[in-house]
Structures are given as C-alpha cells and as structure tokens.
Amino acid sequence: MRKLKVLHTADWHLGRNLKDIQRESEFIDVLNQLYQYLEREQPDLILLAGDIFDSSLPSIWAQRLYYDFCSRVSRLAFTPAVVITGGNHDSALLLDAPQQLLSSFNIYVIGGSYLDINKEVIPVDNQEGERIAIVLAVPYLRDSQLKRARRASEVESWSEQLHDAMRLHYQEVIAQGLALRGDANIPLIAMGHLFMQGGVINEHDGTRPPVGTLGAFAADTTFDAIDYLALGHLHQPQMVGGREHWRYSGSLLKSAFSETGHEKSLTLISFEGKKIETIELLPLQSPIPLIRLTGTFEEQELAIARLEKESTNVYVEMQVSERFLTPASMFQSHLKEKSSPVMILQLTRLQKMAALDIMNHLPQKGISLAQITPIELFKERLLVAQLEDSALEHKLEKLFLQLEKELLEQERE
The missing domain is CATH 3.30.370 (Barnase; Chain D)
Structure with missing residues (x-):
C-alpha cells in the first residue's frame, strides 16, 4: 500500500509587521525553508489552514509572496495537491477571486463558507488519477454565515446557538465526506480555523481566545470520524485535548517577545491507508531572533x-x-x-x-x-x-x- 504524506501549515500572516519593522525579508527567508522541506519530503498534499494574510487588505508584497508560493508549488516535479482555507484575518473574496484559475494547477481554495457545503468537500487525486484522500476544507466560519445557516435551537445563549450552528456545519460536511469516501482505505482530513477548547494561547501574539463571538469550541464527538484535524488560529504548535491527530501547526514567524521561548515548525503527517503512521514537526529557524x-x-x-x-x-x-x-x-x-x-x-x-x-x-x-x-x-x-x-x-x-x-x-x- 502506497503511503501518503501530508504537510500541514497555517497562520502565515503575510504582511504583519513587528512594531514598525517591515518583515518582508524574514517572510521570504522562512518560506524558503518551507520550500526546502517540500523538496526534501515531497508531500502528496499540502494544507494551509487559514490566516494566509494578516489583513483583509494585504500589502502588495504580501500578495506577491502568496502567489509566488502558488506558482512555485505548481511547478514542483512531484505535483502535490494544495488545499487552502481562509482565516478570520483573511478576505474570503480576495482568496476566492482566482479560485478557478488556481484549481487548474491542483490548488484548491475555499476562502469563505458556502451554503452549498459540497464545495467544501474536496476529493484529492494524485497524478495518476488515483484517489488518495478526502479533505473537508472548512474555512473560518463567520458569525453572519452561521446566523443564516443555523436551525431552530433550544438553547437561549447566542454563543451556544452559534456553537450549535458550527457543530451542525461540521457534521454535515463530515457526513458528505464519509459518503464520498465509502469503503476506500484513504484518510478523511478536516480543516478548521477556530479556537478549540483545550488549545493553549499566547495572549501577546495577537491571537484572541474567542474568534468573533464564538469563544472556545467544544468538539465533543463531532470529529470522531476524522482521521486528522488540521487546525489554524493558534500560533503555538500543539495537539488539542490530548488527541495526537487534532493539531495546530502554529505560525511561521514569532510575532511577539512573549514567544521568545517557543519554537516554530511545520507538521508532517504520514498515513498508511486511513491510519496515521507518524507525525513529525519540521523546525523553522527565526531569520532574526x-x-x-x-x-x-x-x-x-x-x-x-x-x-x-x-x-x-x-x-x-x-x-x-x-x-x-x-x-x-x-x-x-x-x-x-x-x-x-x-x-x-x-x-x-x-x-x-x-x-x-x-x-x-x-x-x-x-x-x-x-x-x-x-x-x-x-x-x-x-x-x-x-x-x-x-x-x-x-x-x-x-x-x-x-x-x-x-x-x-x-x-x-
């Protein structure tokens, strides 16, 4: 059985300054480290789980680095598939604008959530046309989208109603993913950009515990059928709730002095069929300590x-x-x-x-x-x-x- 390699990253925050220092050269440096890992590990699938940009109106140089990434990945000899989802810092419209063009290069972008959840269920095939994974590309779920999508709820708390709507959204997407996978021995991978209950935050790096008005999301049994949960939003690499296969990959660069003792990394997951064989953190060096x-x-x-x-x-x-x-x-x-x-x-x-x-x-x-x-x-x-x-x-x-x-x-x- 052919093994599957997945590279999970998130929270690039392209365009973010440190105080009044523009960090374009540092982003270029750390992205070059990413490209070196891609050449060495040759993953079949790359997941980028939100907050690609630091702002909904990113600078020209930040957009250039993003499109340079898309261009470079599309030219790799081993032709990985790429799935990109939007985060709370991103403009869903900006990410989705070149969606059709990028999909022709095996790069699938879901900037914002759709009422048609089928668009978030992405079957991933290799170069030979063989199905290798099902990715549930759920982006950051905005309050307004959850308001439209939620059904009648017995709970009175607005926060709890939004949590119920979020849980329902994931349950429906997962059900579609399971149906599409059928009996195939391939992983079902979910993506999310949210604050999961049990996650550890760094309160000075710009990450807030609640995303919008939601607060910490208690998954309960929502993700029980998922083989790997690729999360974004928290900047410290970590697993969640003691579950090895629920992970935040963390950010690329340190963005506050409270992070001086933290290490940055990419997450590499190896599957044999549906089963995770190994999870490895690939360290990233700070260009400027x-x-x-x-x-x-x-x-x-x-x-x-x-x-x-x-x-x-x-x-x-x-x-x-x-x-x-x-x-x-x-x-x-x-x-x-x-x-x-x-x-x-x-x-x-x-x-x-x-x-x-x-x-x-x-x-x-x-x-x-x-x-x-x-x-x-x-x-x-x-x-x-x-x-x-x-x-x-x-x-x-x-x-x-x-x-x-x-x-x-x-x-x-």
Whole structure:
C-alpha cells in the first residue's frame, strides 16, 4: 500500500509587521525553508489552514509572496495537491477571486463558507488519477454565515446557538465526506480555523481566545470520524485535548517577545491507508531572533554590547524598572542612530509585568504556588522590582511579615 504524506501549515500572516519593522525579508527567508522541506519530503498534499494574510487588505508584497508560493508549488516535479482555507484575518473574496484559475494547477481554495457545503468537500487525486484522500476544507466560519445557516435551537445563549450552528456545519460536511469516501482505505482530513477548547494561547501574539463571538469550541464527538484535524488560529504548535491527530501547526514567524521561548515548525503527517503512521514537526529557524533581556539596566547594556560584537541582526526587548525607562529610551535611540544590528523594539516597565513575570518565573525554578510561602513570593516580587537597595528590601520584608502575622491573628479570632 502506497503511503501518503501530508504537510500541514497555517497562520502565515503575510504582511504583519513587528512594531514598525517591515518583515518582508524574514517572510521570504522562512518560506524558503518551507520550500526546502517540500523538496526534501515531497508531500502528496499540502494544507494551509487559514490566516494566509494578516489583513483583509494585504500589502502588495504580501500578495506577491502568496502567489509566488502558488506558482512555485505548481511547478514542483512531484505535483502535490494544495488545499487552502481562509482565516478570520483573511478576505474570503480576495482568496476566492482566482479560485478557478488556481484549481487548474491542483490548488484548491475555499476562502469563505458556502451554503452549498459540497464545495467544501474536496476529493484529492494524485497524478495518476488515483484517489488518495478526502479533505473537508472548512474555512473560518463567520458569525453572519452561521446566523443564516443555523436551525431552530433550544438553547437561549447566542454563543451556544452559534456553537450549535458550527457543530451542525461540521457534521454535515463530515457526513458528505464519509459518503464520498465509502469503503476506500484513504484518510478523511478536516480543516478548521477556530479556537478549540483545550488549545493553549499566547495572549501577546495577537491571537484572541474567542474568534468573533464564538469563544472556545467544544468538539465533543463531532470529529470522531476524522482521521486528522488540521487546525489554524493558534500560533503555538500543539495537539488539542490530548488527541495526537487534532493539531495546530502554529505560525511561521514569532510575532511577539512573549514567544521568545517557543519554537516554530511545520507538521508532517504520514498515513498508511486511513491510519496515521507518524507525525513529525519540521523546525523553522527565526531569520532574526527575538531576545527578551532581564536583569539590571547595566547587565542588559553589557548583554547588548556582546550581541553587537556578533554582528547579527536581533530584535530586543528590555525589561527595566521605571527609573531606568528614560536611560533605556536614550540607549535605544543611540543604537538606532548608529544602525546597530541590535534593534531594541520594546521597553517594558517591570512594575506592569511584575505579577506575570513571577507566575512565568516560578515554574522555570520548579516551584508551584502551592509550594511557596507568602514571604518567598514577596521576595520574588522584590526581585522583579529591582530596588537595588538592600536596606529598603529588608525593611519591606519586615513590614510584610508583620502584616502577615496580623492577618493570621485576625483569622484565628
């Protein structure tokens, strides 16, 4: 039995800037990595699950990169099929406009949902005309489309009605896909661009938990008949709800300093018949690294000096206490004026991030909130504040212990 290879990607967000930095060259770099993987792995099918663009009115260079992708893929010697669906950032009309032209090159685009769900059921054949998969190309389901499509529902909540309409849409598409597949030993693959219950978000990368007014979608048994669920919308590669075959492939580029510890990748799935044999993450290298600096202002200055010696472009966030914001801003301007390869794009006042930083920092030390005492937690807060005055820190610790003692005594009374 011939094995089937599927490459799953999503959330390209072509055209997105980082602060005021245009990232065209970075997108070109990471797409070149994608092309190298295509040549090496030679997948039979490529899935692009939404948010191709960052805006419904993408820049000319963003559109050029998209059509360059379509052109390059269509010229590959191993002739993969490509299925592209629209996301919440995309214009369905813009994606669908060249639909007929692209389909002649084995590239199938579903920018927006149709009342005729048969259009979302795509039989995929190889070059020899042999059927190799059924793809359910469900794009981002907009609230207005779900309003038109929903049936009478017993639930009163508008959000629940929309969830019911979404579930019904998938159930009908899946039923059509199962009927089309029949007894063939080929995978039934569903695509979606939504926030699935159990997915992990990064709240600073531009991804919001609810898409439109929907919130997290609980699939229940909706996707039980699906052999692989190719998801888009969340930017961190992950499986969902402990199911290995329900996956977000994640975005191509890091779009926020909160992603500095994350790795980007493409997802490669190998099937033998309907059965998944392997799932592999193909790592993507950041063309320009994002670095988040911590420590005293002087320590961060030294770290930047070391980075400058490497003569490699980097994007930097400095986290400084309020009294160092002005010196840090002057330092940022100085580096920009001399065209340093180190670009400080973000200055973050530590007091604003104190609670978040502590919550992120404790697990890195192997400590949970259940294990730490109140005074230890307070000391962590003082570290974040960078008071640089040991006498003041000692005085504050004494005051905290006194307050803690008084509160405990009140509880006993």
